[in-house]
Structures are given as C-alpha cells and as structure tokens.
Amino acid sequence: MSIPTPASLPAWPDAVATPARLALRADLLDFDADPGFAPPASAPGVRWRPDHWLLVEGGRIHGAVPGAQPPGDDWLKVDRSGSLVLPGFIDTHVHCPQLDVIASYGTELLDWLNTYTFPAETRYADPQVAAEGAMRFVDALLAHGTTSAVVFPTVHKVSADALFAESDARGMRMVTGKVLMDRHAPDGLRDDVVQAERDCIELIEKWHGHGRQSFAVTVRFAPCSTPQQLKMAGGLMRRFPGLYMHTHVAENRDEVRWVAELFPEARSYLDVYGSAGLLNERAVLAHGIWLDDTDRALLRDTGAQIAHSPSSNLFLGSGLFDWAGAEAQGVKVSVASDVGGGTSLSMLRTLADAYKVQAMQGTRLSAWKALYAATWGAARHLGLGSEVGRLEPGFMADFTVWDWAVGPVSTHRDQVARELHERVFAWLTLGDERNLQAAFVAGNRRFRRAA
Ligand code: GUN
Numbered sequence: 394m395s396i397p398t399p400a401s402l403p404a405w406p407d408a409v410a411t412p413a414r415l416a417l418r419a420d421l422l423d424f425d426a427d428p429g430f431a432p433p434a435s436a437p438g439v440r441w442r443p444d445h446w447l448l449v450e451g452g453r454i455h456g457a458v459p460g461a462q463p464p465g466d467d468w469l470k471v472d473r474s475g476s477l478v479l480p481g482f483i484d485t486h487v488h489c490p491q492l493d494v495i496a497s498y499g500t501e502l503l504d505w506l507n508t509y510t511f512p513a514e515t516r517y518a519d520p521q522v523a524a525e526g527a528m529r530f531v532d533a534l535l536a537h538g539t540t541s542a543v544v545f546p547t548v549h550k551v552s553a554d555a556l557f558a559e560s561d562a563r564g565m566r567m568v569t570g571k572v573l574m575d576r577h578a579p580d581g582l583r584d585d586v587v588q589a590e591r592d593c594i595e596l597i598e599k600w601h602g603h604g605r606q607s608f609a610v611t612v613r614f615a616p617c618s619t620p621q622q623l624k625m626a627g628g629l630m631r632r633f634p635g636l637y638m639h640t641h642v643a644e645n646r647d648e649v650r651w652v653a654e655l656f657p658e659a660r661s662y663l664d665v666y667g668s669a670g671l672l673n674e675r676a677v678l679a680h681g682i683w684l685d686d687t688d689r690a691l692l693r694d695t696g697a698q699i700a701h702s703p704s705s706n707l708f709l710g711s712g713l714f715d716w717a718g719a720e721a722q723g724v725k726v727s728v729a730s731d732v733g734g735g736t737s738l739s740m741l742r743t744l745a746d747a748y749k750v751q752a753m754q755g756t757r758l759s760a761w762k763a764l765y766a767a768t769w770g771a772a773r774h775l776g777l778g779s780e781v782g783r784l785e786p787g788f789m790a791d792f793t794v795w796d797w798a799v800g801p802v803s804t805h806r807d808q809v810a811r812e813l814h815e816r817v818f819a820w821l822t823l824g825d826e827r828n829l830q831a832a833f834v835a836g837n838r839r840f841r842r843a844a
C-alpha cells in the first residue's frame with residue numbers, strides 16, 4: 394500500500410464557510426447495512442471507495458466520483474489524497490458539564506456523583522458558566538470528530554438553552570433537554586415538578602424542531618426523580634409526540650439495589666421507566682449492564698435503545714455490557730463516550746474500549762461493526778437514518794477527514810497492513826483526536842487541526 398505522509402498534503406483553504414460546491418479527494422468509508430458480529434471478511438454493509446472525490450453541494454452530499462475523474466471547474470477542489478473520510482461520529486450519551494470532572498480518581502458511580510459530579514454541575518446555574526461550558530463542549534465534540542450527540546446538560550434551564558444555542562450556531566444535530574432531578578441531590582441541583590415542567594415546555598417550544606435541534610425529556614436516573622416527576626415526564630412524552638427520552642439505567646450494582654429500595658412495586662429498574670410511559674423508539678438509556686431477559690424484551694418491544702458506554706463502564710468499574718447478547722435479543726445498541734464517567738470524547742478510543750469489553754466476554758467486535766454503530770447505526774436508532782451517518786447523496790454533509798496514522802508506531806503499523814480490515818482496525822485502535830484533520834457540519838468546515 395502506498396501511503397502519503399500527512400506532512401506532504403497541502404494546507405486546508407482558509408475559509409471556514411465552504412463554497413456552494415466542494416469536492417474533496419480522499420479514501421471514503423461508510424456503511425449501507427449493519428455488519429453485525431460477522432467475521433470481518435464476510436461482514437455485509439461495508440462501502441469502501443478508495444481515492445474518490447466526495448462531492449458536497451448546498452450542505453448535503455451530492456455524490457462521489459473516482460479520483461481520476463475530477464469534477465469540473467465549478468467545484469472547489471481540495472485534494473486530501475491518502476486521507477480517510479468517514480461520516481461524522483454520533484455520540485449517543487455524553488455530559489456537557491462533566492468536562493470539569495473527567496478523569497477524577499478513585500470512586501464508583503454513586504460516590505463519584507456525590508464527590509465530583511454534583512458539585513461541578515451546581516456551577517451551571519450561572520448563565521455565564523453555562524454559556525462558556527456549552528461553547529467549550531460543542532467545540533470539543535467537533536475537535537474529536539463528533540458531529541451529532543445526545544447530551545446531558547444540567548438541571549438548570551439555562552444550561553440546556555446554552556447548549557441548544559451553541560449547537561444551532563454551528564448547524565449541528567443535537568438532542569438535549571433540561572435534566573430532571575427533584576431529590577437525592579444537593580441544594581442548587583434540584584428542581585420541582587411544576588417548575589421543571591414549565592421549563593421543559595418553554596425549551597420545547599423554543600428549540601424542538603428548530604433547525605437541527607431536538608428536545609429530550611432528560612431524566613437523570615430513577616433515584617433522582619420522585620414518582621410524581623417521572624409521571625410528569627411521561628406526560629410530556631404523550632403531550633409532545635416526537636420528543637426523545639434520555640436517561641441512565643442499570644449501570645452499577647449498588648445503584649440497582651438502591652432503585653429496588655426506592656421503587657419496591659417495580660419489577661425492575663427498567664420497569665420504573667416503562668411504568669411511567671418513558672420507553673419508546675426515541676428513548677436512549679445509557680449503560681443497561683445489569684438487565685435481565687424480561688428487561689431486554691421490554692427494550693425490544695418498545696424500540697428503546699441502550700447507549701453502550703465502555704470507557705465509562707471500565708473507568709467507574711461498573712461492569713461489562715454484553716453487546717452481542719443484547720442485539721441477539723433484539724435490543725438496539727449504540728455507542729457513547731459518557732464523558733465524564735468516560736475518559737475521552739474520542740469515539741475512536743471509545744470503540745477501542747468497546748472491543749476490549751467484548752473481548753473480555755469472548756466476542757470479537759470488528760472495525761466494521763464498531764464504525765457502523767458510531768455512524769449510520771446510531772443515526773438509524775435515533776430515527777435519523779435518512780439524514781446523517783452516510784456519505785450518500787441527499788444526506789447532510791456531516792463528515793470528518795482523518796490521518797491514517799500519526800507518529801512512528803501507527804505509521805509503521807499502517808504500512809505493514811495487508812488488507813483493508815486490518816488497516817482500519819489498527820487505525821481505530823491506535824488513533825484518536827490527533828488523527829483528525831477536519832470536521833464538516835452541513836458542508837461547513839467547523840474544525841481544522843492547527844498547522
Ligand atoms: N447516573 C446518574 N447520573 C450519572 C452520570 O452523570 N454519569 C453516569 N455515568 N451515570 C449516572
């Protein structure tokens with residue numbers, strides 16, 4: 394394989410806003426079906442177009458043509474030959490305010506929340522902290538190659554408003570909503586049912602369906618909401634069809650025991666949400682490690698998805714999620730960084746952790762399945778499968794441009810790769826945000842690596 398070194402590539406044009414017609418030359422990788430847990434050599438769905446011009450017009454993908462057949466002079470041509478282009482990553486569970494506590498030492502979930510997370514989130518009552526935090530966060534997502542996300546802000550309405558505003562300003566597809574938590578949290582980090590409902594409705598009316606913004610009824614987790622608040626949340630879902638729901642479930646064994654004490658009438662932790670009318674095909678539940686077969690059947694029947702968060706599960710010592718087992722029972726699974734329980738916004742690092750979590754259980758996660766899950770797979774599970782996640786005509790031009798290798802080890806590993814899966818798997822396993830050259834959202838370049 395002949396691999397140009399990144400240093401030999403021309404610089405990006407200076408303009409941030411892309412002209413109406415952009416052609417970008419690189420190796421194109423995307424997916425048109427779920428590769429599943431099939432061996433890499435026989436996995437379906439892989440679309441590999443080496444050395445092609447990706448054509449972008451009016452913020453959408455227009456098509457692709459072979460490198461030797463460049464489009465006409467009415468296209469701005471940017472030659473990034475030897476780079477890799479993928480659809481932008483979709484992180485289905487991540488916390489904006491937790492950039493303040495990422496990489497905090499020494500605790501499991503409930504202790505970690507009380508020691509680090511809740512105090513940090515309290516500061517987001519301040520509109521300036523919320524605005525600065527939202528800006529830092531969305532720019533960090535883009536700098537890691539993530540162009541769409543399902544995000545927890547804080548309990549404060551202003552934190553959700555700031556996040557919507559920053560995402561909207563960049564034209565990103567964002568799913569978020571004010572966090573609901575009316576008990577078991579410190580002063581300054583609790584709402585009440587009436588005010589929370591009012592705040593949610595105001596945010597829904599302002600942001601849901603505005604540009605690419607979508608509102609999620611965001612229940613922190615069952616222990617932080619009274620039954621009355623869960624009922625109110627279910628009521629919002631019924632009153633405003635098309636909302637998402639976002640929460641945590643069955644992450645940690647002490648948490649599961651606590652939920653059983655708090656909701657003795659519930660069959661299980663998941664049943665607390667089901668009984669409140671919170672499960673449907675737009676529900677995203679992070680973790681789901683400690684579920685049983687009845688729970689998995691409920692997820693399957695309602696169409697709710699698990700946002701598997703391997704980095705967080707390892708860091709907080711929560712457990713090993715059985716991805717292949719869940720899918721075999723019909724559960725939809727996407728992948729998430731869960732920063733700050735997770736230790737990186739990089740979906741490459743997150744997927745590399747997912748590989749290891751599956752390996753611990755005797756399952757092999759191919760690069761195809763991993764990358765599909767973080768692009769079109771997530772889009773489909775979110776009901777966005779016609780908008781994002783593929784390099785297909787008509788899709789939004791949300792895509793990322795990557796170096797195959799950075800530094801001597803990954804450069805050497807790349808050069809000795811004998812076939813495509815080997816090469817892509819090594820890239821995924823060794824790569825991170827340092828490999829990212831640029832990120833485009835709706836055809837506009839929103840991140841460019843500093844020279
Ligand atoms: N459960 C409830 N809140 C949180 C949170 O902020 N992070 C994680 N990982 N789990 C939670």
Ligand code: ZN
Nearest residue numbers: 486641679731
């Ligand atoms: Zn989380």
